[in-house]
Amino acid sequence: MYENEKTKLQKIIDDSTNIVFFGGAGVSTESGIPDFRSEDGLYRQKYKYSPEQVISHSFFMKYPDVFYEFYKDKMMCLEAKPNAAHNKLSELEKSGKLKAVVTQNIDGLHQKAGNKTVYELHGSIHRNYCMKCKKFYDAKYVKNQKGIPYCECGGMIKPDVVLYEEGLDGNVINAAIRAIASADTLIIGGTSLVVYPAAGFIDYFHGKHLVVINKLKTGKTVNAELCVNAPIGEIMSGIKIK
Secondary structure, X not given: OOHHHHHHHHHHHHOOOOEEEEEOOHHHHOOOOOOOOOOOOHHHOOOOOOXXXXXXXXHHHHXXXXXXXXXXXXXXXXXXXXXXXXXXXXXXXXXXXXXXXEEOOOOOHHHHHOOOOEEEOOXXXXXXXXXXXXXXXXXXXXXXXXXXXXXXXXXXXXXXXXXXXXXXXXXXXXXXXXXXXXXXXXXXXXXOOOOOOHHHHHHHOOOOEXXXXXXXXXXXXXXOOEEEOOOHHHHHOOOOOO
């Protein structure tokens, strides 16, 4: 299945020396991590509050107990393992072809697979800080605390993830844009391209090959050389690194 598309992708990768991968939630759903917008995503599930409300800065500050109940249950998937897409991207980086991963995901699976250059636009569940003294705490500490996690100094701990109403990190933005702008090939995978400002980053790409791999059609029109509506792990796993 998708043999023709896989062959085209193989030719594009063979022809590339500076690949950047831009990915979203669809990269991690194959590892069992729920996304937000698909048929079974978090936005379609019924809670007292919508996920968009719960993971906003104002909600976190006002109802941290409800925030952490949802966050730990639905967003801290610490047992998840990298899938075929993560592993192939790690291989591509080791080969020297892939220069960077730009991700909207906060799960850290690209790093777990072995990727070194990863720009996390929305932060990471693996970094958590005391809002009072700035002491660092890992994800396991946060997940294992009952209710709201607190620092030993008494301050409340906040995940280093970009909540609604918060801005993206300027340094991460600049590094991601530089990587995309200098790439000869941009592979967009597992994202519907509806979340801004992240979706606008691809406008900085002016290279040779543009590829889109996503189960559903994207919300943003891009003139891709190759567009595949399929699970990204299935497509990427067949790539041979030369």
